[in-house]
Amino acid sequence: MLWISVLLPHLPVDLREPAPSRALAVTAGIGPHRCLLACNAAARSAGMTAGMDVPAALMREPALELIQRSKADERRALHGLACWAHQFTSDVCLDLARWTLWLEAGASLRYFNGLHTLHAQLKEGLTRLGYTASIGVGPTLEAAAVLSRHRDVLPALNFRELRRVLAPLPLSSLLLQRAVLEQLQTSGLCTIGDLLGVAQASIGRRFGVELTHYLQRLLGERPDPRRRHRMPPLYRRRLDFAQPLEVLEGLLFPLRRLLQEFQGYLRGRDVAVQRLTVTLQHRNSPDTTLQLLTSAPQRDAQRLFALLREKLERTALPQAITRIILTAQDFVAPQIIQGDFFDDHARRDDSWTALLDKLRARLGPDAVRRLGLRDDHRPENAWCIAAEDQADLTAACNHPADGPSAACLPDRPLWLLQPTPLASLPLLLGTPERIEAGWWEGEDASRDYYLARTAEGARWWLYREVGTKRWFLQGLWA
């Protein structure tokens, strides 16, 4: 086993993006015990560190913006991140209290073409999600966690390397209680190597069996069973905004982040979606719900984002947005486009369906229509708007005889009009065609259709209701 540990040292502030240029810190505790939990880059460069008292921090930086910690937000973020991480491995563990995530990489190294590539991909993905992360690699969970606290440490790929890599690191990198750490330091132990040099039995006697167990887990001498993170069968991700978003632009960044995460989840499960719901909540108004329906299974965050953006720009928001919820429940097998050296047909089809989605997102789902035939003698009922189904397109083209066959169709004009009453008659030509239908539905149509030519030279198709003198224009031979 080879574990990659992802430590998010600034998790609470990372959640408060987009990164403000002014100093911002998230605080924990109340009253006199209130202290800084995490600081953003601007605050860190002003000398703030996690653990600092709030009065002390404000003394140094009066403009420091303080936000109270939300454990629920952190929990949701870590769960979302764990779902995202499943695209790299099926073994993901989570420690909510330590803001740490572990990925088992031993099984997927070959797939990702080595640790280096995997590391780079992971790092890039995390940055795109807006997290500052430090990554450590080791043969046990605890070892990986220790190594992730150091920036310039080489990965430990096996137990022999592990001891060598751990030895020079300070004791403070270990997960120790403060009292224990101080005691060890006063005993003259400075590095992990020093501690590992001491007989385990004597450590156990002086500091309790917990410490020996921890050290054994660190070195892989004791099993370390953990509950694996499981992907939920339905996807639901919620994001709360500390300050309600007034403008649409403010929503784009968090939305992109949500969709990136969602893409990781879809990849991890090897599925795609055709239906996606985004709910925007407001303080005093009913929710705004955006339903996204794509014509082909989709799992590309960029494309989903482009479609949602089109939709959003056409949605009137009643109020500022306090929360955004992304839900998806119907998953389908993805359509993977295989690159073909000689033929880019598949790729073209793919971009075509993406285009149709784009058109639908901007113009409305009913604006993009396909035509179909119906078996009916009444001209206005002989056609319909066909249900959109991309999967059937190729099949339908190969077997066009869906419904009435094209060769048996009567000669009809290319433009159909709503029957328009005519005041004066143009020149009628030829013999009429009698159409009588619909009496079985109570919509009795009994008409004599004529060809006619107007003074301007246009060719019309008109009818007279049998037994009356009322004439209607219904078609143009365009």
Place this chain on the structure above:
Amino acid sequence: MPPTLCAIDELLRDSPQLWRGRQLAALPARATGFAALDAQLPGAGWPIGALIEIAPACAGLGELSLLLPALQRCCEEGRSIAFVRPPYTPYAPALARCGLPLPRLLWIAAARDEDAHWAAEQLLREGAAAVLLWSPIMADRALRRLQLAAEAGQACAFLYRTPAQLRSSSPAALRLALSPAEDGVQVRIVKARGGHASGPVTLSLHTPFT
């Protein structure tokens, strides 16, 4: 003709460096399906990757039938065709009868004119073989955008306009005025890039009137 003159004539005809006033440029084009019209057009057909303006004197004189042979060819190639904001319902039984596979046809019913332009541009760029657009646009800029989109997607952009609009200038590669004829339609080439003006052509169309 003396033999030396014949030889000179032959030499001139075959030389690719020489362009003569009556000659049509060889542009990429898609056959219209009407031999008489092809003979008048540079490239012998509808120019590919270009904007084509069609101005019928009134609706219902064959303005759509004129395109059908070319549209049918597009469908056979497995590409799609779009009707963007047509003035009336494109009648499915008639289109199917003319040999257009209905699943290849797209009808974009945009509510606003700007949306129709946007949709037409997107379709031209993203792989539609031909886009038929009905729009009252006058702005030169909008026409130019359509022309560019058609170029980018190597598609035919057919824009239906009124005869009055043919009086203003346009970046279109081909501009046609249509007027009624006894058993078909009369086509007058107002402008043809890479060609020259010629007399009107009368094409016969298959309608029950003939």
